[in-house]
Amino acid sequence: MRAVAIDFETANEQRASACSIGLAWIEDGRVTDRETHLIRPPEMRFAPVNIRIHGITPDMVEDAPEFPDVLASLRERIDGCDMVLAHNAGFDMSVVRASCDTYALSYPEFDYLCTVKVAQKVWRDLGTARLNALGDHLGIAFKHHDAGEDAFVCAEIALEAMRLNQVANLHELARATQVGVGRMNATGYSACSAPRVARPRNGTAPSAFSDVYRPVPGMPRSMDGKRVVFSGQLTRFSRNEAQEIAGRFGARVMGSVTAKTDLVVVGNGAGSKLDRARHLGLKLLSEADFLDLITVKS
Structure with a gap:
């Protein structure tokens, strides 16, 4: 072999x-x-x-x-x-x-x-x-x-x-x-494929980047209190990973776009959420913008 x-x-x-x-x-x-x-x-x-x-x-x-x-x-x-x-x-x-x-x-x-x-x-x-x-x-x-x-x-x-x-x-x-x-x-x-594996109930496997995207203890969190919605597919993260990371930086992750939404992170193939965000005049972030928010500057 x-x-x-x-x-x-x-x-x-x-x-x-x-x-x-x-x-x-x-x-x-x-x-x-x-x-x-x-x-x-x-x-x-x-x-x-x-x-x-x-x-x-x-x-x-x-x-x-x-x-x-x-x-x-x-x-x-x-x-x-x-x-x-x-x-x-x-x-x-x-x-x-x-x-x-x-x-x-x-x-x-x-x-x-x-x-x-x-x-x-x-x-x-x-x-x-x-x-x-x-x-x-x-x-x-x-x-x-x-x-x-x-x-x-x-x-x-x-x-x-x-x-x-x-x-x-x-x-x-x-x-x-x-x-x-x-x-x-x-x-x-x-693609290489496999049946879905059930994970133990006492925890889930963290993202490969989970030890990288974390706020510094004692420093203000970059998305503190912001209502954030994700629309479309990101290239670096799955939707669940992106939402988890945003939460670490203080975001309130929402499932739908409303007038109270602060930020909409837009990926590939964004659909009706993006249309509604534009109609409401909300602030849109690209994946690169999102990365900037969750990257701790040295």
């Missing part, structure tokens, strides 16, 4: 803004090599919150190759893999697709498996499939949000899941855990 675990870090909220890729290569049931490559994004715009997460700054990637060159250097080895792994594969695969679309490249061809979905089946009692929680559970010390180290932990999660399920390869692991293998090819992609 030959496989690779990958992990991307991005410069901003755009999926085509990859600034780093990490890879952990697997052969014969163990990680045999690890590597990290910096990437110069097409638009050199680095959001402060992203820098805070991964520590990569514009000057570090100024002379780095762009995505097409990085992909070309890796493509032959990736094409030879039985499986590509990613922790939260929906994000990493969208980075690949968006970057290929930006540079008018054909998509690479491979099967892929999401280790979040696998972990939710294998370690149900943990109540979370976050990478750092799984790393702690498996006794792996690593620097979270370093692409190479995150890829390594992703690989180890898959290997441990194989051992626990007593299977010989990753396709068998997918079948044992009832996780549908995703596929990317030159004409498109199909």
Whole structure:
């Protein structure tokens, strides 16, 4: 069995803004090599919150190759893999697709498996499939949000899941855990899927960014007392995650737009809520505006 675990870090909220890729290569049931490559994004715009997460700054990637060159250097080895792994594969695969679309490249061809979905089946009692929680559970010390180290932990999660399920390869692991293998090819992609897993009642899995978007104790909260409505789909958060984070910063999250609404955060595909907000003359925020409000300035 030959496989690779990958992990991307991005410069901003755009999926085509990859600034780093990490890879952990697997052969014969163990990680045999690890590597990290910096990437110069097409638009050199680095959001402060992203820098805070991964520590990569514009000057570090100024002379780095762009995505097409990085992909070309890796493509032959990736094409030879039985499986590509990613922790939260929906994000990493969208980075690949968006970057290929930006540079008018054909998509690479491979099967892929999401280790979040696998972990939710294998370690149900943990109540979370976050990478750092799984790393702690498996006794792996690593620097979270370093692409190479995150890829390594992703690989180890898959290997441990194989051992626990007593299977010989990753396709068998997918079948044992009832996780549908995703596929990317030159004409498109199909998503990695799995039946919904019920979470324990005593808690829910926090967002991957829950430890980043928090107000500073003792400082005024940026959305204190504001009635906030979300409309449309955000690129960085699910609706529930965005509402949870807004609440931490003091917002009163509302389900519908009224004359008393203070702010309406507008994402892709915003519909009747946006129309009503415009009719009422309410203040509209883009996703970037929302990120500015919840980013603690140093």
